Amino acid sequence: MTGKPSILFVCLGNICRSPLAEAAFRKAAADAGLDAEADSAGTAAYHVGTPPDPRSIDTARRHGIEISHFQGRQIEQADFVRFTHIFALDHSNLDNIRSVAPSDHSAHVGLLMDMVPGREGAAVADPYYGGEEHFADTWEDVSRAAQSLVAKLTGQQRS
């Protein structure tokens, strides 16, 4: 790949899963010395301008990452040009991303868990109506995906 990778993580509300995916990716990229940009967005506008869910903030803090300053936003047309990769956290969000994508965009659009060998086609379950343990499961999924993605991008940058 030429140029810096830039990754957008997309869920429904941009307050639970995608901020954690962004945080896990930022940490994995920093640990690996990968120069990359990252952001997150929702397909819905329910939480535009609001910080992540307090349970996501706590989960990220448990892993040494501060996300309380993140602000929810909705995916927009410019994202399909600004980002090299757009990853959906589940299938319905992937469908919604594809339905708003401009016809001639250059970004790779796919399912996040497709990055994890053996977990292709899996969704990151929505923890919004669940408990703390669901947020821990979310973290497990997004951090595994982040590690795999960083390994892949690091390999591409070297080749």
Ligand code: 4NP
């Ligand atoms: P997220 O979770 O898509 O992982 O941010 C949700 C957040 C809010 C809602 C649904 C899911 N909601 O219905 O407000």
